[in-house]
Amino acid sequence: MRPISPVQRAVNGSHQVLIVGGGAAGIATASSLISREPHLDVAIIDPADTHYYQPGWTLVGAGVFRAEDTARSMASLIPKGVTWIQAAVSSFEPEHNALVLNDGRVLGYDQLVVCPGLKLDWNAIEGLSETLGKNGVTSNYRYDLAPYTWQLAQNLKQGQALFSQPPMPIKCAGAPQKAMYLSCDHWLRSGRLEQINTRFLNAGGVLFGVPDYVPALMEYVKKYDIALDFGHNLVAVDGPSKRATFVRNNAEGKQERVELPFDMLHVVPPQTAPDFIRNSPLADAAGWIDVDPHSLRHKRYSNIHGLGDGTNTSNAKTAAAARKQAPVVATNVLVNLKRLPTRAQYDGYGSCPLTVERGKIVLAEFTYGGKVAPSFPAWLLDGRQPTRRAWWLKERILPPLYWRGMLKGHEWLARPSLVTDLPES
CATH class of the missing domain: 3.50.50.60 (FAD/NAD(P)-binding domain)
Known part of the structure; x- marks a missing residue:
């Protein structure tokens, strides 16, 4: 019989799913989980009081948006039924399915999702x-x-x-x-x-x-x-x-x-993974969360998934990528918990609306390997050309899609692809 470790003895509480990070990726994943399993025990760990719509800052810098319109209280965005733990993570103990907060508390988990963003x-x-x-x-x-x-x-x-x-x-x-x-x-x-x-x-x-x-x-x-x-x-x-x-x-x-x-x-x-990730057993040699690029499952710990800017996947680090990744992670976590039968995969989708002038945007959309992946037919919106329609999308559609869609678990244009032969991490 294996001895009980000091970490296991010190556990102050546990959750079925712990999510580290309350940014775009974390809240979207929590919402996607709850939309599929309303009674799932999910907790988000994040010390911040305020959540920012960071894609809007480009337009703040051009006098189009007001800065205050890109900020909302974290409390107003935590999905109903999800516990918010307002603290920072100090270290991970993946061998014991636990992590340590900066106030010394130890939390256990069945499944862990790590999406802390990156460090500027x-x-x-x-x-x-x-x-x-x-x-x-x-x-x-x-x-x-x-x-x-x-x-x-x-x-x-x-x-x-x-x-x-x-x-x-x-x-x-x-x-x-x-x-x-x-x-x-x-x-x-x-x-x-x-x-x-x-x-x-x-x-x-x-x-x-x-x-x-x-x-x-x-x-x-x-x-x-x-x-x-x-x-x-x-x-x-x-x-x-x-x-x-x-x-x-x-x-x-x-x-x-x-x-x-x-x-x-x-x-x-310059930008790196956060220090508490770089110095953890979850990191690869470069300090990023070490995940399989398609399943987003950690390569060494099968009950840990990562998404967002802190992972070592080769996709563009954008909110659009997180929007596509969140349903994939939610699905695969529920497969691990035996709540769903079929895994999902992420194709590396990212999007970058390149604002080339006030009123026109080159809408870059692509998957792994730089393969162009437009969301709309060329007759409606040709992303390789500067268009007013793409500007209208950036200015008028994407902000409410973020606040009222992505963060609420609505997966418009983001439903995950289900596969039966997804390579194991």
């Missing part, structure tokens, strides 16, 4: 934290800074505007250039574009990872006269002096530092 590492860029929100330095990746992006775009009359993108992976890989296109569109409409030198400094080597959408984007790069600087990684910011330092490889293949002046600097920070 502002401190990885020297001097950045001290100057964010002033000296012309901003980022649409933070709720409190997106309005400053719009303020800077409105006030800039002439000079140099820099837009940076760090190495992958990052959430919403198109967001760095969305901020740039919308700012340029404002400068064009206000007759100031010729007085502003815009540069896109991307640590990567391509404008966008799915080639089908690049031609349309390049038309806007030309229209706005944007200088593309690939292989440039932002490493330091001197806000008071308005100087940004990038590292790039020179002609000999050696790294060199390049310092550029700016009047406006839009920064996207």
Whole structure:
């Protein structure tokens, strides 16, 4: 007979399903579970008071949305019948089907779903934290800074505007250039574009990872006269002096530092899995939650699933991906609990509405391997071309679809594909 471990002795409570993370992925998964099994014992662990519709911050940075309209109280969004544990996770004990909270409590589970999002590492860029929100330095990746992006775009009359993108992976890989296109569109409409030198400094080597959408984007790069600087990684910011330092490889293949002046600097920070994930037995060698890309089940622990931005799947880290993943995880958790007979699989779907001007969007939709996967027929909405219909979708349809659809367990255009031969993790 196996001895009882100290962790098992200390358990303060347990749930059939524990969900770590109350963001888009966590709440959507809880709602999908409850919609299928209303009496299931589900709990969400998340310390935050406020939940944000992060895809809206691009439009906040362009003066289209108000920041406050992208925020709601966490309490108002927890699905009925789901327990909210307002705490943070300290560590995982998967061998004992338990986890430890930061207040020392130990919680047990039958099934665990892990979707904590990712960490925006502002401190990885020297001097950045001290100057964010002033000296012309901003980022649409933070709720409190997106309005400053719009303020800077409105006030800039002439000079140099820099837009940076760090190495992958990052959430919403198109967001760095969305901020740039919308700012340029404002400068064009206000007759100031010729007085502003815009540069896109991307640590990567391509404008966008799915080639089908690049031609349309390049038309806007030309229209706005944007200088593309690939292989440039932002490493330091001197806000008071308005100087940004990038590292790039020179002609000999050696790294060199390049310092550029700016009047406006839009920064996207490096991004990693959260520390409590990176230092846990759930992580792969790079620190991300180690899951099978199709079942989203953990590769070592069969009663653990992961989804959202914190996993090591190769899909785009977007809310659209989480919307497709949540029903898959809900289904597969219920299969594990013997409540459903057939597993579901995720095909890597992600979507990135690339806002190329106010009123037009290139709607990028794709699955694993960069395969284009449009939700609509081309005659209705051709995602490879900038269209007003895609803008209408982004501005008018997607926010209520998020708040009243995805987070409520309504799976419009997101029903999971059921399979009988899904590879085991």
